[in-house]
Amino acid sequence: MTPDEFRRYGHEVVDWLADYFAHPEQHAVLPKVEPGFLAPQLPPSAPEQGEPMEAILADFTRLIVPGLTHWNHPRFFAYFSVTGSPPGVLAEMLAAGLNINHMVWKSGPSATELEQVTTGWLRQWLGLPEEFFGMIHDTASNSTLHGLAAAREQADPAARTHGVARGLVLYTSEQAHSSVEKSAIAIGLGQRHVRKIAVDECFRLRPDALEETIRADLAQGLRPCCVVATVGATSTTSVDPVPAVADIAQRYGLWLHVDAAYGGAAGLVPEYAHYLAGCARADSLVMNPHKWMGTPVDLSVLFTRRPDVLRRAFALVPEYLRTAEDARALNYMDYSLPLGRRFRALKLWFVMRSYGREGIVAKVRAHIAWAQNLARRIAAHPDYEVCAPTPMSLVCFRRKGTDEDNRALLDRINATGEAFLSHTVLNGRFVLRLAIGNYATTEADVERCWELIQRV
Ligand SMILES: Cc1ncc(COP(=O)(O)O)c(C=O)c1O
Numbered sequence: 001m002t003p004d005e006f007r008r009y010g011h012e013v014v015d016w017l018a019d020y021f022a023h024p025e026q027h028a029v030l031p032k033v034e035p036g037f038l039a040p041q042l043p044p045s046a047p048e049q050g051e052p053m054e055a056i057l058a059d060f061t062r063l064i065v066p067g068l069t070h071w072n073h074p075r076f077f078a079y080f081s082v083t084g085s086p087p088g089v090l091a092e093m094l095a096a097g098l099n100i101n102h103m104v105w106k107s108g109p110s111a112t113e114l115e116q117v118t119t120g121w122l123r124q125w126l127g128l129p130e131e132f133f134g135m136i137h138d139t140a141s142n143s144t145l146h147g148l149a150a151a152r153e154q155a156d157p158a159a160r161t162h163g164v165a166r167g168l169v170l171y172t173s174e175q176a177h178s179s180v181e182k183s184a185i186a187i188g189l190g191q192r193h194v195r196k197i198a199v200d201e202c203f204r205l206r207p208d209a210l211e212e213t214i215r216a217d218l219a220q221g222l223r224p225c226c227v228v229a230t231v232g233a234t235s236t237t238s239v240d241p242v243p244a245v246a247d248i249a250q251r252y253g254l255w256l257h258v259d260a261a262y263g264g265a266a267g268l269v270p271e272y273a274h275y276l277a278g279c280a281r282a283d284s285l286v287m288n289p290h291k292w293m294g295t296p297v298d299l300s301v302l303f304t305r306r307p308d309v310l311r312r313a314f315a316l317v318p319e320y321l322r323t324a325e326d327a328r329a330l331n332y333m334d335y336s337l338p339l340g341r342r343f344r345a346l347k348l349w350f351v352m353r354s355y356g357r358e359g360i361v362a363k364v365r366a367h368i369a370w371a372q373n374l375a376r377r378i379a380a381h382p383d384y385e386v387c388a389p390t391p392m393s394l395v396c397f398r399r400k401g402t403d404e405d406n407r408a409l410l411d412r413i414n415a416t417g418e419a420f421l422s423h424t425v426l427n428g429r430f431v432l433r434l435a436i437g438n439y440a441t442t443e444a445d446v447e448r449c450w451e452l453i454q455r456v
Contacts, residue, residue: 071438080292111341118349119136133335134303143302155225160312172229225255257283260286292393364393384398388431393437406432412456413453
């Protein structure tokens with residue numbers, strides 16, 4: 001592709017994206033396609049000769065777009081919404097073009113140092129202590145994996161050489177994200193050594209049950225090593241009592257990891273900063289700017305007050321990557337399993353500068369207010385019930401009736417293509433989840449969705 005052709009097709013792509021951002025609601029949120037729809041429309045093998053870009057772009061709009069679930073749609077209320085914000089997308093274009101791989105400082109000085117600067121800015125916004133070291137991963141699942149690998153390194157330093165000692169136990173709540181248990185599998189603790197602690201009526205981890213379980217395990221000769229608390233749990237956005245969990249972690253010498261992947265953004269709003277109480281005492285914490293902070297997928301930040309332990313868990317330097325020792329030059333590869341690293345900090349920098357803290361806070365604050373307002377209206381409706389508190393921007397509710405009624409209601413809502421909601425199970429009952437989090441969403445979108453729910 002010549003520079004002139006690149007310019008022409010680049011403009012075409014930017015024009016397409018600008019139109020898309022202007023009217024994402026022109027598309028159905030959920031596509032009307034069945035599994036297996038795409039492959040029969042594409043050749044069975046890749047082309048031998050290169051094809052013209054016109055043909056590739058035409059097939060993109062003809063074949064790919066109709067099968068997309070539109071996460072940018074303002075009435076995408078499923079899971080936790082994300083935002084492919086234009087400033088973040090511009091940064092992604094630059095990062096793609098630059099194609100930096102900053103495994104070591106020397107292979108990407110600006111990328112390495114911008115990652116230190118942006119994670120430092122985020123640390124300040126979250127009110128975390130200065131000694132916290134920040135690094136960017138793709139997802140919260142990977143951030144948590146690294147946090148928990150550090151916890152294992154702390155508890156069992158011989159594991160690196162000899163394999164994991166049996167009997168290390170990890171504690172988390174029964175509402176914790178599955179990434180916690182997956183991490184325990186990956187670092188060799190085993191599912192049998194994951195304790196899912198009971199929650200209270202607001203779906204928060206119960207410190208009394210945590211301590212009781214730790215004591216029982218100690219009495220059995222097991223080795224409690226780590227506890228994971230959640231700020232903004234996936235099903236209900238419940239906030240575990242982190243200060244009380246931190247006290248217990250301190251008393252029993254456990255590594256404290258906090259999963260604030262979603263809820264960390266709520267903590268940026270001064271009225272909700274108390275959701276992050278106790279997080280300054282964590283050994284590691286994950287927060288995902290790609291969830292509620294306007295940053296395009298993927299970007300998750302892992303903070304730790306013990307980078308030395310994280311480094312002990314992962315550093316292994318082959319000769320070809322050895323660089324001259326310079327204390328000021330950080331080699332991020334020493335702190336993670338993957339060697340290669342995308343220049344993700346660029347989009348975080350663009351987003352933080354473009355919105356500013358106040359811009360992001362205004363969005364998050366509005367989303368919480370709309371969700372709480374909707375929860376009040378649902379609770380006041382004779383046919384519906386709200387099934388969990390609404391501390392953040394997620395409303396958990398159901399129509400009074402059977403689980404089958406509610407499953408059918410969810411299917412009918414999603415089949416309209418006007419909105420997309422997801423579900424969870426609380427206290428054994430099927431519950432609908434409506435999560436507000438896309439920066440293009442307006443209060444009118446929430447209103448329209450509530451009307452839609454009642455209509456269908
Ligand atoms: C509380 C929480 N933690 C972790 C995750 C995993 O996030 P990721 O997709 O970035 O791995 C999620 C996903 O929604 C989540 O809700």
